[in-house]
Amino acid sequence: SVEDQKFTMFNEIDVLKTSPSTLKVRVLRMWSIKDNKNVNEDFLIEMVLMDENENRIQATVYKQNIYRFKRFLKESSTLTIVNLSVGLNGSNYRVIDCPNKLVLGPNTHVNSCQEFDGRLFGFKMISFESLINKDIFLKSTVDIIGHVVHVFKNNASNVKDKNKRTMEICDLRGNCVYLILWDHYVSELSKYVIEHFDEGHAIVILQFGRVKYYTGSDGKEKVYVSNSFGSNVSRFFINDYLFEIEEYKNSLVDLLNANDVSIRKPIPVKMLSSVDDEFLRATDFFNIGDICTIISPKSIIILGTIKAICPDTEWYYIGCNTCSRKLMENNGEGGKEYECKTVRCNVLGVIPTPRFKIKIRVQDSTGVVSLTLFDRDAKMLTKKTAKELIDSQNEVCLQVKYFFNCNSHLYKRW
Ligand SMILES: [Zn+2]
Incomplete structure (x- = not known):
């Protein structure tokens, strides 16, 4: 047998x-x-x-x-x-x-066969020291585990960078290497961030990653580990409920609690978002719960999840073709006429243009707030103009459903 x-x-x-x-x-x-x-x-x-x-x-x-x-x-x-x-x-x-x-x-x-001794993923973690000292076989892949301490802003002018995330990850002894994700690994990361943006740290594993060495502008050689062989072979984990990650997390928490100076602090998961660092680290970033402390008008940035679209209000208005302001509706001799009363336009008979005005409720870990999505932001999310949606009423339902399901992040200035 x-x-x-x-x-x-x-x-x-x-x-x-x-x-x-x-x-x-x-x-x-x-x-x-x-x-x-x-x-x-x-x-x-x-x-x-x-x-x-x-x-x-x-x-x-x-x-x-x-x-x-x-x-x-x-x-x-x-x-x-x-x-x-x-x-x-x-x-x-x-x-x-x-x-x-x-x-x-x-x-x-x-x-x-049913019985098998051996773990599910069979990681063979390689130490960051070995990577840094090139104490590895260079023509094969590595498995690494570490916590994210920094995410780099992509070069917006480089089209290739669109599907790329570069981050710095460190081990529990303060050694750091660079981790580069490409293609669907970036989408997986973004999806994770959207669903878990209140988590305080990101512990990542890349299995079957490819190692390369580049000399930086400071003359120092740096270690880069990226997903290898196109998009099929490497395996990426972030805060998954795995023995290796739980064990790492416990050690990390112990070191942080002991104020160990050799360790670099993890950044919260929301910092791994595709929005560039400066945007989220800006001083005008606010938790929703703190908005009530603002006493004079100012622009702020919040990061939250759209929980609902307010169902009782109209989701668009008839605006001016030129200045986007709401138009006055008159009953003229030839039927309805629209008038723009702004100083800039001040004319009768302007072309009416439907524009988005979507009331939404947005939540983060500290509270909920009502916001209005105007044309530019709403168009970005629906990928359609208000007129296109009105012209195809079926899709309005579809798009509204999309809002409810997607839990998409909203970065709203006002
Ligand atoms: Zn106008």
């Missing part, structure tokens, strides 16, 4: 000996490479597998065999695999630092 079987561990695999008989593995990560000739089909499936001693190895299934194993191959599934071959991992840069990879071929048999 499976229980009595001796399983080969990955570190026992030796190309000079016969192929490993039976392996017991967890699929840690899985991605496919599409067929050039037929983009709907996989050319091959790549995996990172882990054995019960938490050794990791890459594995490949070529196109002609994918159909045989597909139903078993899922991330985090545990399997027994019989009759694999050991292929050469010839890539210059490997996800796992091992010259071999397993190949699930025509003679291979795969089965699910």
Whole structure:
């Protein structure tokens, strides 16, 4: 039976000996490479597998065999695999630092197995000291854990930067490296920030990250870890309920409580937002609960969640084409006429233009406030003009629903 079987561990695999008989593995990560000739089909499936001693190895299934194993191959599934071959991992840069990879071929048999010793994600955290001292294999990936201490403002003029977040993360001994996220990892981060912006710290893990070294303008070499191999292989975690993150959090809290000077303080989650740093750190930033302390008119910035659109009020008004002010409606000889009474316009018969005026309730951790979204801000959120929405009444409902569901952040000046 499976229980009595001796399983080969990955570190026992030796190309000079016969192929490993039976392996017991967890699929840690899985991605496919599409067929050039037929983009709907996989050319091959790549995996990172882990054995019960938490050794990791890459594995490949070529196109002609994918159909045989597909139903078993899922991330985090545990399997027994019989009759694999050991292929050469010839890539210059490997996800796992091992010259071999397993190949699930025509003679291979795969089965699910229930019992498995070994953690879910199989992290192999590398210390920041090792990264800084280049005490790592440079042609492979690393797993890192740390807390975010700074987020850099993107260069607005660089289009490539739009899908990029650069942050500085530190370990519990005060060593720091730079973490760069690209593409959907940035969207995941933004989504997290939106849903958890009251959290006091961000502990992050990047698994299978790529390390690079660059010399900064101060002449010092700096460590950069980024998601690697496009957008499929690396795995990003932020404040997830994982043993590694809980353990890190407890140590971090202990050090902060002890006022340990060697540690750099974490920044709150809301600072990781895509809005640039200066905006949120500006002195005119206010908690909603503190707005009542303002005694004279001023511009302030708040950060909150739209909780509701006030249902009793009209969501638009008829405004002037030129100055946006509300128009007076007269019944003239030829029907309705609109008049703009501002000093700037002061004319009869202006072209009426519907403009947004959406009453909303916005909440942060300190309170709730009523705000009005005018044309520019509302257009940004709905991606439509008020006229376009009126012209397609169905979409008004849809868009209003969108407001309720999205919990989108609002940065409102008044
Ligand atoms: Zn006007």
